[in-house]
Every structure is written in C-alpha cells, then in structure tokens.
Amino acid sequence: MTTIAELVSSAGGLLHRRDLVAHGATDRHLTVAVRSRNVVRPRRGWYSTWPPHDPRFVAVAVGGRLTGASALHLLGAWSWSSRRPPVTVSVPLTASRLRRRRGVRVVWDPVDLSCRGSTWAVDPRDALARAVVEAPSFEDAVILVDWAREAGIVQDDDDAAEVLSRKSMDAAGLVAWSEGGAESILESAAGTRLRRAGRHVVRQIPVSGTNKIIDMVVDGIIGFETDGRAHHERRFDEDRVKDADIAREGRVPFRASAMMVKNRWRSTAEAIDALIFTAGGPRRVEDVVNSSLPRVLGPQGRRSWRLAIPRRSAGQEFPIGGT
Known part of the structure; x- marks a missing residue:
C-alpha cells in the first residue's frame, strides 16, 4: 500500500489534504503520518516531506509562495554568491492569516499572479521580473536575464521585454x-x-x-x-x-x-x-558606452541600479574612439 509520505514525495514534496483524500487517505492515515513524522504540516491542510528550514516549506508556512531570487535560486539561477538568497514570499493582495517569520520578507502581488506557477513558487517569469529589479547590482541583473534566456524561461527579445517590464518599465x-x-x-x-x-x-x-x-x-x-x-x-x-x-x-x-x-x-x-x-582597433575611451544601449543610472530608493527608458535600435553600435 502506498504511504502518505510516498504520495507527497511523488507530488514533489507538497500536497493538499483534498488531494490525499482523493487518493484514499483518511483522517486516521493523515494523523498517523504526522505523528510518525513521515510528513510535516507547514500550514493547515498542507502536508510536506521537506525539512522545516527548506525555503519552499517556509513560504507555504507563511501563507504564500517563493518569489524573486529565492525562487530562481532553486531553479539553478546563476549567481556569484554561494549563499542562498533571503526568502521572499509572495502573497496576493487579498491574503490574510499570514504567519510571519523572522528574516522572511513578504511582498504583496496582484491576485492574477496567483493563477500562475506552482503550489510553492510563483511562475519563474514573475519571479524573474522581481529578481532583476531587486538585484544587488546591474551586472547581477543582466546575469539573471542571460540565465533566463539560456534556461528557456524567456524566449525572444519581445517576450523578455514584456516579462522584465512587469515590475518596472526601465528593466x-x-x-x-x-x-x-x-x-x-x-x-x-x-x-x-x-x-x-x-x-x-x-x-x-x-x-x-x-x-x-x-x-x-x-x-x-x-x-x-x-x-x-x-x-x-x-x-x-x-x-x-x-x-x-x-x-x-x-x-x-x-x-x-x-x-x-x-x-x-x-x-x-x-x-x-x-x-x-x-591589432589596429580603437583605444577604449573612458565613460563612452555604445549609444544603442540604455544608459545605466545610479541607485534610487531600494533599487541599486536603474536604466534610462530604452529606445528602439537596429543593433549595438561600435564604440567611438581614436586609434
């Protein structure tokens, strides 16, 4: 007979009570599984095989889903840092009865965002839109976009631009x-x-x-x-x-x-x-950037980088400089 833990594990580590009942689980089965510590309840109605310190478990326990860099980290996003990013939990604007945790940031997102993604994380595209504007530097933001392209999270330029502009147009x-x-x-x-x-x-x-x-x-x-x-x-x-x-x-x-x-x-x-x-090429000119690229601006508020509003261009220009 399949155990509760096996059912939860086969679903990725998290399953709701209604899904377990649909597989034939009874209240007695669920109680025994919890008491034997084969599964843990991060929140009422939810059963998990993840350890309590797992970011996915933490997000569900708070009452939301992982977003931003903490969600992308679990998908293998490129980063110079070997440390796991702080947990950021997305909750809909209508959310209530949240269980706050020290060191966990809660952000409020539009309700329609709840229709995308998994039980424990927002859609990777929504996570990317938040992660790039919250990146610790401009370079880190570009690294995330390059990774998203390589991973197939965004497709062509138009698709990437739509996703990246969800939190801020300049992104x-x-x-x-x-x-x-x-x-x-x-x-x-x-x-x-x-x-x-x-x-x-x-x-x-x-x-x-x-x-x-x-x-x-x-x-x-x-x-x-x-x-x-x-x-x-x-x-x-x-x-x-x-x-x-x-x-x-x-x-x-x-x-x-x-x-x-x-x-x-x-x-x-x-x-x-x-x-x-x-080889006969131009000397690099200080503070000269290809004019087709949006200008990188300084920090403002919570953001460590900003861009001038992008303009359409046929491509990257060669640098201007003397030989």
Missing part, C-alpha cells in the same frame, strides 16, 4: 544589454563588463570551416573564450586547436579563466584593450 532595457547567447555566468559577466567599457560584443560566432563556436567576438577583433578549471583541464588540446583556428581567420584568440573574470578583471580588461589596439 525592459536589460534585453539590449543581454541579447542572449551566454552559456555561463563567466560569459555573461565578461560580456556586460566589456559593453559597459564601450566595447562591441557579439556572442556565439562560428569559426569558418569548422564546427566550433567562439564564446564572443569583441570589436570584431578578439575571439574571447571563458573557461572554468574543469573545462580547461579536460579540453586543453582541443582548445589550443580552436585558438589556432580563430587566428587563421584573422582574429586574435584570448582565453580567460574563471579567476581572471571573477577576481582579476581589471588586468584581464587591460590585456584585451592592449590586444585590440595592437
């Missing part, structure tokens, strides 16, 4: 800064930093005559690749061959490790600038 401008194609947090962060420095970045460019793809091409000159340690050690020879292929088609290959992107970006960027100038 739609992240679409221009993201453009898709980043396959890791290293690619995402490096691309954003180069664009903010006025460089033109295009992702996922084929190497002529091969089946290889360059992570990104900078100013049409640098074939820029980012590698984690495990990738580097496993594909050392293949990567050297790829560098040669990049050079043969007239680009300068440049490869950066995770440490070079995360902890030594200044020297990494200086090396890229030097290679571009040596």
